[in-house]
Amino acid sequence: MDFAFSAEDNELRASIQAFIKEHLTEEVRRDLQETVVGEGYTSRARKFLEMIRERGWSAVSWPTQYGGQGRSRIAQFIVEEEFHRAAGLGVGGGGTGAPAILASGTEAQKQEFIPGSISLDIIFCQGYSEPQCGTDLAGIRCRATRVDDTYVINGQKIYTTNAQNSSHIFLMVRTDPGSHRHAGLSVLLVPMNTPGITVRPLWTIQHDPRAPATTTYAEPRTNEVFFDNVVVPASCLLGAEGDGWRVAQRGLNLDRVGARRYLISVMRDEDIVNFLKNGGELSEEKRNDPSVRDKVAELWIEGQVCRLMTMRSLSIEENGGNFTYEGSAEKVFAPEHGVRATEAISQILGPYAQLLNGSSLAIKEGVFAHNLLGAFQSTVNHGSVQVMRDQVARKGLGMPRQKS
Ligand SMILES: Cc1cc2nc3c(=O)[nH]c(=O)nc-3n(C[C@H](O)[C@H](O)[C@H](O)COP(=O)(O)OP(=O)(O)OC[C@H]3O[C@@H](n4cnc5c(N)ncnc54)[C@H](O)[C@@H]3O)c2cc1C
Incomplete structure (x- = not known):
């Protein structure tokens, strides 16, 4: 090999x-x-x-x-x-919505959305989470009612990142009002300029003080999106009506895995390696401290594991398979590696590394403190690590669902 x-x-x-x-x-x-x-x-x-x-x-x-x-x-x-x-x-x-359309779209949808995504005339945001359901996505209430050749949408989404710059939303809705949980859900590709859509900013912990440009996961803004009698043609439906759970899971999996996801975490342990190589914020004493060196070696090895886990999922895809729990395993390991690496930096550099941007004593505009916040953020968004663990247990290890 x-x-x-x-x-x-x-x-x-x-x-x-x-x-x-x-x-x-x-x-x-x-x-x-x-x-x-x-x-x-x-x-x-x-x-x-x-x-x-x-x-x-x-x-x-x-x-x-x-x-x-x-x-x-x-x-x-x-x-x-x-x-x-x-x-x-x-x-x-990755992360554009286009892989989901390639996987589940009609020929007309592929012709419409893929060239547009390449030219950046079409930019998707992801409309899954709602105020009462993020982890428990099957609890979606935003509904779309079929009226002749249209759907009429009413409801709310939350944490819709980049909605303010998007031309379309990849919208998960309940199309069967009597349905329960995973059944009766559908995905609609909705133009954001349709009348009745309102976008409101939701500022994150990285907004005030603003994270410096070099921060990983510096997302200062996400959004709430409201749908008030929004009418779209029925041709906006992606996949079959009622099959939204499967369509969305496939799309989320395809979007989740990529070099970007693992680098968000791994670039942080590279920070420590760079301190050791180039000095910078690190004193001579710290650079020669065996416990620092041990920690760096451990984190570096973890970083390589993150990279290989990503490549494994890509390789399955490349060979015509569908990765499932493999992507979830990577979504647990890489963000938690990011937390371990950013925490280690705080410990190695000391208390000043915990000061945010704007403090006169902050190191490098507070980038290490903001990276720490970003690392925690990445354990939640795109599916929390707890939920991903559940996927690994059930789909990877074949364990039964926990009885409540
Ligand atoms: C910065 C940011 C950007 C985001 N962008 C988007 C986006 O663009 N589009 C979108 O649709 N969503 C987005 N999200 C939403 C994200 O997917 C949800 O926040 C996430 O799924 C968690 O849902 P929740 O916030 O409702 O938390 P909750 O579901 O209330 O969960 C809170 C905590 O409890 C844990 N928990 C809940 N249930 C269980 C269980 N059964 N077992 C074990 N632990 C459990 C969770 O793991 C989590 O740690 C974003 C979130 C953030 C923070």
């Missing part, structure tokens, strides 16, 4: 690195970061994203008939890895 990347993949990585070196200026980096608070993409950020698209990297593994490059998931992994590491940017096909 050969674990090495192919010459073609290495070439791809080198060309992306050269591109980043040339075009990712400090200004562009700042503009990309600003987008998340709701001002939309600046012309500089758009131009940078446009250049990525022109090179085919924004859809590297998507089918060629819809404008993708038809390359492997490993190529996608490389694109994601390079852009996330350089700019915290999600590029390459």
Whole structure:
């Protein structure tokens, strides 16, 4: 078995690195970061994203008939890895909603949404969670009533990240009013400019004080989205009516796994390695402390496990399989690794590393304290680690559901 990347993949990585070196200026980096608070993409950020698209990297593994490059998931992994590491940017096909449409959409939906997702004319936000159901997603109340050739939507979503910049929402609704739990749910692809939709900001713990641009998971804003008699054509339905649970689970799994997810956590143990190599915030005494060195070795090994877990899921997908609990296992291990790494940094650097941005004594604009907050955040969003453990137990180990 050969674990090495192919010459073609290495070439791809080198060309992306050269591109980043040339075009990712400090200004562009700042503009990309600003987008998340709701001002939309600046012309500089758009131009940078446009250049990525022109090179085919924004859809590297998507089918060629819809404008993708038809390359492997490993190529996608490389694109994601390079852009996330350089700019915290999600590029390459994961996390966009498009993989779910490729998996469950009609031909017309693929023709409509995939080229649009590549050109960034279509940007999806994810409308799953509601005020009374996040973990317990099967408790969804937002409803869509079929009226002739339309659905009429009423209800509320919460934590809808990036809704302010999105053209569409991947919306999970209850289409059968008499249904219970997982049955009777459907997914609708709803344009955000449909009358009756209201987006309200929900500021996170990273907003005040604002996390510095280099923070991992600096999400300062998510949203509440309200639907008041929103009418959409029935052709917005993704998959079959009532089959929304399966459609959404598949979509969530495909979105969950990627280099980005593991790097969110792993880049934090790399911080410590960099301190040891380059000094910086770390005193000579700390750098030579055996317990620090032991901790770094332990975290580094964990980081490699995160990376391999991601690649395992991609490899299953690449070989025509459907990963299920494998992605959940990675969603437990990587975020918790991020927590362990950011906690270790606080312990190694001492109390000043716990001060947030704005404090005159904070180290590096408080980035380590903000990273710690972000690490905890990533154990909750996109499905909490407790729920992922449950998936591993049931789907991976075949254990029975706990009797309540
Ligand atoms: C920053 C951020 C961005 C997000 N973005 C989006 C988004 O774009 N779209 C979207 O739809 N959602 C989004 N979410 C929502 C996220 O998916 C939910 O927060 C998550 O699923 C948890 O749901 P909850 O907040 O309702 O917490 P709860 O369901 O109330 O859970 C609270 C805690 O209890 C634990 N718990 C609950 N039930 C059990 C159980 N049976 N066994 C063991 N432990 C349990 C959970 O694991 C969690 O730790 C986002 C969340 C955050 C924090």
